[in-house]
Amino acid sequence: MRPDLDLKRPENARDPYPVYAWLRDHDPVHRSDSLDAWVVTRYADVLAVWNQPGVFSSDRFRDVRAAPESVRPDVRAVAAVLADWLVFRDPPDHTRLRGLLQKTFTPRQLEKNRPRIQAAIEALLDAQVARGEMDFVTDFAFPLPALVISMLLGAPAEDIESIKEWSDQLAVYLGGSVVAEDNFAEARTGVESLADYFRALLREKRRAPTDDLMGLMLRAEHEGHTLGEDEIVSNCVLLLFAGHETTTNLLANGLFLLLRHPDQLARLRADPGLAPSAVEELLRVESPVPSTLKIATEDVDLRGAAIRRGDRVLPILSSANRDPRQFPDADTLDLGRRPNRHLAFGWGIHFCLGAPLSRLEATLAFRSVLRRLPHLALASDAPRWRPWLFFRGLEELPLRWTLPE
Ligand code: HEM
Numbered sequence: 300m301r302p303d304l305d306l307k308r309p310e311n312a313r314d315p316y317p318v319y320a321w322l323r324d325h326d327p328v329h330r331s332d333s334l335d336a337w338v339v340t341r342y343a344d345v346l347a348v349w350n351q352p353g354v355f356s357s358d359r360f361r362d363v364r365a366a367p368e369s370v371r372p373d374v375r376a377v378a379a380v381l382a383d384w385l386v387f388r389d390p391p392d393h394t395r396l397r398g399l400l401q402k403t404f405t406p407r408q409l410e411k412n413r414p415r416i417q418a419a420i421e422a423l424l425d426a427q428v429a430r431g432e433m434d435f436v437t438d439f440a441f442p443l444p445a446l447v448i449s450m451l452l453g454a455p456a457e458d459i460e461s462i463k464e465w466s467d468q469l470a471v472y473l474g475g476s477v478v479a480e481d482n483f484a485e486a487r488t489g490v491e492s493l494a495d496y497f498r499a500l501l502r503e504k505r506r507a508p509t510d511d512l513m514g515l516m517l518r519a520e521h522e523g524h525t526l527g528e529d530e531i532v533s534n535c536v537l538l539l540f541a542g543h544e545t546t547t548n549l550l551a552n553g554l555f556l557l558l559r560h561p562d563q564l565a566r567l568r569a570d571p572g573l574a575p576s577a578v579e580e581l582l583r584v585e586s587p588v589p590s591t592l593k594i595a596t597e598d599v600d601l602r603g604a605a606i607r608r609g610d611r612v613l614p615i616l617s618s619a620n621r622d623p624r625q626f627p628d629a630d631t632l633d634l635g636r637r638p639n640r641h642l643a644f645g646w647g648i649h650f651c652l653g654a655p656l657s658r659l660e661a662t663l664a665f666r667s668v669l670r671r672l673p674h675l676a677l678a679s680d681a682p683r684w685r686p687w688l689f690f691r692g693l694e695e696l697p698l699r700w701t702l703p704e
Pocket of ligand 1: 357385386387397448537538539541542543545546549586587588591592642643644645646648649650651652653654656657
């Protein structure tokens with residue numbers, strides 16, 4: 300039976316998988332009037348979109364930034380910062396920016412910080428273990444990635460509460476909430492506060508050079524290019540934002556899935572070496588970023604659909620990740636799944652810069668949580684998913700446990 304295909308309905312936003320399954324079989328490149336976009340649901344087609352960055356552009360804020368006065372001031376203010384984000388640029392700018400940022404975000408930098416990430420995990424758990432209960436989202440999954448990315452960037456730990464508040468204000472807009480009416484004013488406050496904050500911090504780091512990401516960005520050089528101040532500030536906001544809104548959801552969605560699949564949880568408890576593979580499978584089954592948004596730069600035919608220049612296109616990676624044409628038993632959680640070429644971190648030139656960081660954080664976090672809380676259970680049968688299009692996350696994840704004698 301054909302489901303109601305309106306992805307803006309809160310019920311569908313909370314559980315879009317039945318709609319995606321129907322679309323993959325019957326209308327794989329679907330014109331959604333409510334989203335004013337083409338919804339691309341098959342693995343092969345999502346790849347086709349990502350493989351043609353010249354046809355499916357990521358640049359959707361620079362026009363707004365340059366727009367005449369007719370665009371609302373708060374919309375333009377948000378665009379002013381977002382337009383410089385790596386993720387919203389096309390080549391050749393993207394190539395230059397990515398080369399420079401990649402020079403700072405290196406495996407060596409990550410490895411150097413591994414002990415500090417582990418220490419942050421243990422400290423958060425220390426504060427909870429004796430309580431016997433927590434909301435995993437508020438008490439662990441939210442603070443951990445925020446602490447880690449702030450630490451890597453070189454922001455003082457005492458600023459975290461403000462940073463989180465500003466980032467939340469932006470998240471409601473960028474997350475694509477289907478229930479929030481107009482969130483530009485809030486997004487503007489968030490993004491401008493973050494930009495002011497990083498600009499001030501950058502001034503300090505210019506005076507006294509540091510070895511953190513901000514310090515490295517100031518000194519980065521790649522093929523004769525360097526980063527301008529606006530670009531550094533804007534991309535600090537991006538790293539801060541991308542660095543925690545997404546990983547929070549990987550941690551909470553992942554633990555929820557594990558607790559809902561006791562056989563798989565037992566498998567992981569018995570073999571902690573399975574954690575890296577488990578993280579990949581959790582990313583596949585409940586992808587924290589279900590979709591991105593691209594703009595067609597020319598008229599193009601995709602599986603028979605006549606996409607026109609300027610049209611919005613949504614490559615739905617969370618549908619691609621459950622496409623049975625690519626993954627046998629696609630809806631089944633199998634922590635040892637191999638091969639597992641999921642698209643949770645995107646693909647091609649925009650492949651997630653932070654993938655190694657979130658993989659490391661999640662692997663260390665799941666190992667520690669399961670080791671320190673051996674008798675863990677869900678304290679609510681039906682945690683609610685946020686009705687968002689571009690981030691998939693739980694509103695809360697209440698847990699309880701008993702400690703071994
Ligand atoms: C589970 C966690 C994460 C998920 C699921 C995720 C997902 C994604 C996806 C799907 C893209 C591609 C966007 C597109 O094609 O439009 C992307 C890009 C990006 N991500 Fe992540 N991300 C995660 C964590 C992080 C972290 C921790 C950071 C940084 C600290 C980060 C930084 C970035 C950046 C900078 C880009 C843009 C890359 C480019 O355009 O070249 N992400 N991410």
